[in-house]
Amino acid sequence: MAWVSAHREEFALGDDALAEHADVNFTWKPLGELAQVCVSIRRHTGSADPLHEAARDLLAYAWRQTGQGALFLELQRLEPFATYPLEIYAAFASAGLRHTGYEEATATVARTRGWQVTEQEPNRRLSVLNSERRSGIPLHADVERALGRTWLGGLPEPWTFERAAGYTLTHVVFHLTDWGLTPPGIPPRVANYLHHWLPSWLDTCLEDEQWDLSCELLAVAGSLPGPPDLTMLREAWAKLGRAQDVSGAVPEVGSGREGQPVAHDFVGCYHSTLMTAFAAVLTVDRLRAHTTATTASTAATGAGSGASDHESVPAGRARVFEHASHAARAPRAAHPGPGGQGVPR
Template identity: 50%
Template sequence: MAAGRGDPELLDRLVGGALGWLERRRDRFRLPPDATTDADPNLTLKPLGELAELTQFIGSTHPLPGVRAAAEELFAFAWRETREGELFAELIRGEPYATYPVEIYGAFAQAGLRHPAVEELVLTTTGLRGWRVAREDHTRTLGVLNAERRIGLAQHADFDAEFARTGLGLRPEPWALDRKAAYGLTHDVFHLTDWGRNRHRLSPEAAGYLRLWLPSWLENWLEERLWDLVGELLAVAACLPGAPYDAAAWQRLAGAQAADGGVPETGAVPRPADPAEDFLACYHSTLVTAFAGTLARTASDEAGAGTGPVPAGDAAVAGPTPFESEAAL
């Protein structure tokens, strides 16, 4: 397995198929009339926010114009669903201490899509004493701090101090990593690197830890056919110095993608017959596949051209790592 040498055809096919599935089901992302009052944000705002976050990245970085255009259209759709930002003003007025409106708005603000009332409200609410109350989930705090940075607000806590308290910051015993902790670790990487935009922010220690243990974690969740987490771990691999590419893992993820482009969260077969249930079972893993494929594609191109981040993490692990061993997976 050679670092930085991906399979562009396979990656582009994965990303294109996933975006096609999302486009054909984009009405499932539409917000209900009670989105700011009684609707469950985990079933309404969360999917739309994830669509915005990941399609914004794909639309601004993928090398193929057709893929970028498809992602840009989905991102524009997500912005329209927020009524061009007015939704966030309503959410913040109703829940001034809630972080999720600020986190989702940050993805749009980073792309230059802003709403005057929201800008004024977040300046006030993020300065409230209640906003600075310590949160138990340090990974989530990183997401809030990243959103504040994107919007241009003063960060309510020190990013590095919060990162040191996360799973990746503590670098726990790798053999004890359960599913919840694994998801937390992937998001530590995403928030630290701004979803792969600043991969150089990974310290040599963190990069070395990930480079050493990712193959074992991948093998574990490949066996369980948890494609959602497999996709996130492959995205993390693409954030590492040299962008190590696990061809076998990518082939297995590609094998989980259905002919319609959808990727199930788990390997359960058959997928739900009900369209609404099928959407909930596939939307996040399909988004993650498109994101991971784009990140691996761009990181591979950079590594091949010698223009990627300086591989500071390579020195953290002496000798061949599991990513470079044919017996790794």
């Protein structure tokens, strides 16, 4: 987060933010990703935590870039049926930063048949539905039905996993759980499938030095219901930690099998750095909750046998908790998958 704060000006919206032929992937998308990660960090850290303060300041900065929401209304006027403005706005709305005029205008468009039959990737449909919910707009379709049309919702053969599928599945999970806030939002059949196959997929991505996708998969691990896979987390964070440079930045990819150069410029590492922070705070939150629950359960079980609270937390668990806590407080960050119509990943 120190790296992100140091590069905050590079998230700024330029004069081309509303230009007809501007590429939203280099204007609105980074700003929206910054906002979402900051919202998530605020949710999972206490007000006295320096991470919480950094996220609060960066979120306020991002909101000012939108003219306190006024630019969303102008975007809606220019592109009334584009969904990406709502998807970005929803992150701010979930933090209580709202623009009444924009919400009223978008709610009107969302009632049209044109909005309801917009053709888009299935995972994007879930994104729009979650964005409608976060913004107080009635959902235009059924979430479970939309999930069934996604790669993950079909519970595909695990060996069909590849990079594009990886990015879509991570975002399906983010939309179902409101970015890690509500793990029960994942249906049991999908959660069981992920518990079984996520370790193998994550190991493959780490081996190929796909750091950005690895961070997203770690965020998925932090969004799943049930106890965390401590071995998977310990090994994955150790590998990811070696990819971070002294400035705190994490590149999207390393040298990998193809020998591609590592990009340390803003475009080449802002998303993976944001995603590392996102995954780290989810990991720490899950480990803290799991350790607390395990300690309480062991204390209750051993109350009559003299067992101590300390004995309920094995050394391995303590080490992975310590490592993940350090990871959350080191300069790290985040990046969502590719989308059509200039939509954020």
